[in-house]
Amino acid sequence: MRSKHLGQGILHTFLILLGIVWIYPFVWMLSSSLKTNVEIFNSGIKLLPETPQWDNYVRAWTEANFSGYFLNTVIVTISTVVIVVVMCALTGYALGRVNFPGRNLFIAAITATMFLPKGYTIIPIYQVIKAIGLLNTLPGIIVAESSGAHVLFILLFMTYFMKVPHELEEAAEVDGMGFLRTFWHVMLPLSKPMIATTAIMQFIWTWNSFFYPLVFTLNNPDLRTLAVGMFSFFGEHSVDWSGVTAGASISLIPIILVFVFFQRYFIEGISGSVKG
Amino acid sequence: MAEALPIRANTRKSGSFNKRKWIRYFWAYMFILPQLVFFIVFTIYPIIMSYVYSFYDWSGIGPLNKFVGFENYERLLKDRQFWNAFENTFVYMIGVTALLLLTTLLMAILLNNERMKGRTFYRTLYFLPVVTTTSIVGIIMRMIFGNENALVNDVLMSLGILDEPYPWLGKATSAMIVVIIVGAWKFFGMMMVYWLAGLQSLPRDIYESASIDGANAFQAFRHITVPLLLPIGAVVLLLCVVECMHVFDLVKTLTNGGPYFATDMMDLYIYRQAFDVRGFPSLGYASAAGIFFGLSVFAMTLVLVWISRRAKAKD
Numbered sequence: 366m367r368s369k370h371l372g373q374g375i376l377h378t379f380l381i382l383l384g385i386v387w388i389y390p391f392v393w394m395l396s397s398s399l400k401t402n403v404e405i406f407n408s409g410i411k412l413l414p415e416t417p418q419w420d421n422y423v424r425a426w427t428e429a430n431f432s433g434y435f436l437n438t439v440i441v442t443i444s445t446v447v448i449v450v451v452m453c454a455l456t457g458y459a460l461g462r463v464n465f466p467g468r469n470l471f472i473a474a475i476t477a478t479m480f481l482p483k484g485y486t487i488i489p490i491y492q493v494i495k496a497i498g499l500l501n502t503l504p505g506i507i508v509a510e511s512s513g514a515h516v517l518f519i520l521l522f523m524t525y526f527m528k529v530p531h532e533l534e535e536a537a538e539v540d541g542m543g544f545l546r547t548f549w550h551v552m553l554p555l556s557k558p559m560i561a562t563t564a565i566m567q568f569i570w571t572w573n574s575f576f577y578p579l580v581f582t583l584n585n586p587d588l589r590t591l592a593v594g595m596f597s598f599f600g601e602h603s604v605d606w607s608g609v610t611a612g613a614s615i616s617l618i619p620i621i622l623v624f625v626f627f628q629r630y631f632i633e634g635i636s637g638s639v640k641g
Numbered sequence: 642m643a644e645a646l647p648i649r650a651n652t653r654k655s656g657s658f659n660k661r662k663w664i665r666y667f668w669a670y671m672f673i674l675p676q677l678v679f680f681i682v683f684t685i686y687p688i689i690m691s692y693v694y695s696f697y698d699w700s701g702i703g704p705l706n707k708f709v710g711f712e713n714y715e716r717l718l719k720d721r722q723f724w725n726a727f728e729n730t731f732v733y734m735i736g737v738t739a740l741l742l743l744t745t746l747l748m749a750i751l752l753n754n755e756r757m758k759g760r761t762f763y764r765t766l767y768f769l770p771v772v773t774t775t776s777i778v779g780i781i782m783r784m785i786f787g788n789e790n791a792l793v794n795d796v797l798m799s800l801g802i803l804d805e806p807y808p809w810l811g812k813a814t815s816a817m818i819v820v821i822i823v824g825a826w827k828f829f830g831m832m833m834v835y836w837l838a839g840l841q842s843l844p845r846d847i848y849e850s851a852s853i854d855g856a857n858a859f860q861a862f863r864h865i866t867v868p869l870l871l872p873i874g875a876v877v878l879l880l881c882v883v884e885c886m887h888v889f890d891l892v893k894t895l896t897n898g899g900p901y902f903a904t905d906m907m908d909l910y911i912y913r914q915a916f917d918v919r920g921f922p923s924l925g926y927a928s929a930a931g932i933f934f935g936l937s938v939f940a941m942t943l944v945l946v947w948i949s950r951r952a953k954a955k956d
Contacts, residue, residue: 376751377759384766387826391773393792394781452676459672463665471673478684482939484691485911485931488924492690492701493682512683519676544668575776575890580916592776596894599780606784613777624772628765631772635831636838 391617398422398610405606421611431612433587434594438616441506441578441590442571448511449518449567450560457522457559458548462534472523475514487580494581501585509577517638518563525559526552562634565627572620591616691935694928700921713929723930725902726910727937729817733906734885736821741832741881746874748829749836764837768830775827779894782823786810813903816896820904824891832881839873875949879942886938907934 392412397405398421400414425431460468490509491500499505529552537547553560575592582588589597595616599609624631695714698707717723748767752760770778785792786809794806810816843866856864889908892898898905911934915927 380751380763384763387767388769390778390781390785391769393785397784452679455672456676459669463669465666465669468669471677475680475684478680478688480942481688482935483688483931484695484928484935485915486687486691488694488701488915488928488931489687489690490683493686509683512679514680514684515676544665569772573772573774573776575774575893579893583916592774592890595774595777595780599783599894609780609784613781616777617773620772620774621769624769625765628768632764632768632834635834636841 394610398614421607425612434591438590444507445510445571446567453518456519461523461526506581562630565630566634695932697925699925701924713926726905730907737825737885740825745832746836753840770827771830775890776894779891835877
């Protein structure tokens with residue numbers, strides 16, 4: 366028994382020490398964001414600053430335009446989440462409850478595109494956004510971020526709605542509810558866990574998205590999101606380390622908080638994608 | 642993926658049945674319409690056009706009218722920078738996969754044990770890098786590794802491992818090693834959760850009967866867990882390979898392919914051809930590179946699927 370306790374102790378010590386190393390880059394980022402530029406270079410691994418330099422955050426927020434990047438990121442992320450959740454809930458409901466002609470073809474088609482070999486699809490997507498006149502606008506980025514077949518989310522909603530007993534729908538019909546009202550008042554409220562999973566996963570993906578915002582803001586720096594703004598800021602001010610780390614903290618703290626509070630939904634969503 | 646299960650047919654037979662059915666069909670079509678439009682415009686059309694563009698000489702400005710056949714592909718196969726990026730991508734993929742495949746399984750087995758204290762805490766801790774913005778992590782890592790006075794050199798020197806600062810991102814081999822280590826660190830939590838999901842899908846009663854039969858922990862692992870885990874492992878491996886092959890955000894921000902293209906990757910190379918050029922971009926050429934690379938990744942996944950089928954058939 367004693368050796369078992371000892372083994373457990375060693376294991377936990379190892380996991381905690383490794384864990385500290387694991388998240389140390391973020392700790393370093395936070396600590397550097399409160400130091401002066403001279404301190405970052407000279408203090409070695411000392412974590413606490415002499416006096417916290419909140420000014421770094423003010424500088425990043427106003428001079429480096431992180432306030433603008435932050436607002437763009439929030440607008441793009443929230444809009445994308447709303448569009449994707451609405452689209453996937455509607456599609457999942459239709460697929461899960463109605464055996465309409467073409468249903469199986471639709472499911473097969475969206476699933477197949479996940480596995481099809483494809484080329485550099487950003488070029489045609491760019492051309493489409495240009496053709497509908499949304500190039501160099503925030504809606505253009507939002508539409509691009511909402512593109513894709515969302516196969517995982519649709520199948521999540523579909524299997525969920527399939528499991529709802531038929532009696533519920535029939536009872537709603539007896540009460541005189543039509544298709545729309547049944548969906549809105551009976552079915553959609555039931556699917557709250559699916560809505561939460563979809564919303565949280567899409568939120569984290571869009572917040573972190575780099576490639577689409579990078580391509581779609583090449584000609585308009587005012588539309589940059591945090592992920593892209595940070596990159597160009599570093600390119601232009603690579604000496605201002607405390608400013609860069611303050612900007613990085615502004616970008617990462619919200620997403621880390623969202624994850625810590627809602628991680629159950631996120632991890633369940635990922636697990637669901639592998640099991641399925 | 643979930644099967645396309647047929648829905649239980651509504652067996653009620655009344656006079657208004659047909660009308661009711663068509664109303665339901667109508668609403669179902671209305672419900673899938675937004676996704677269908679998005680799907681056609683932003684998924685199907687781009688996939689088709691990604692092939693079409695690859696046969697044209699096109700800068701993105703003006704009409705698509707200079708058909709060149711396989712010329713882009715011929716140029717591609719002769720481009721040493723293309724093959725350099727191609728090779729680097731494989732080195733990166735193999736490096737990350739080798740670092741992760743078994744370590745993440747081990748961590749998942751540890752955290753899957755219900756008697757383990759603090760398992761949710763550890764899971765959150767080790768998963769955290771996954772949810773952080775890759776491009777920003779790349780920049781932070783550039784500051785941590787990339788400077789004489791940076792954290793890594795500071796720590797190694799104060800521990801006496803290094804006598805003088807080492808230019809981690811300035812030398813070809815060490816830059817690739819740093820990219821691989823950071824990439825593995827960033828993806829570790831994701832792999833761990835994949836494995837955890839797989840472990841939790843294993844039947845539990847089989848372990849009880851095994852322990853009644855007198856199997857010890859190692860025997861149970863060797864004869865029950867391993868064969869059951871192989872098919873899951875094939876899926877996890879596949880997800881890891883595909884993810885690594887398309888590395889972009891991390892190298893773009895951490896090394897931008899440097900030093901001297903030593904960490905140039907496929908998606909970075911294609912991006913340069915399409916968007917990061919002075920003068921006219923060569924979208925046709927970039928598309929050809931995209932198709933060639935897409936087909937390579939596809940071929941590799943087919944081989945992996947084939948191997949896992951063979952492995953399964955043997956058991």
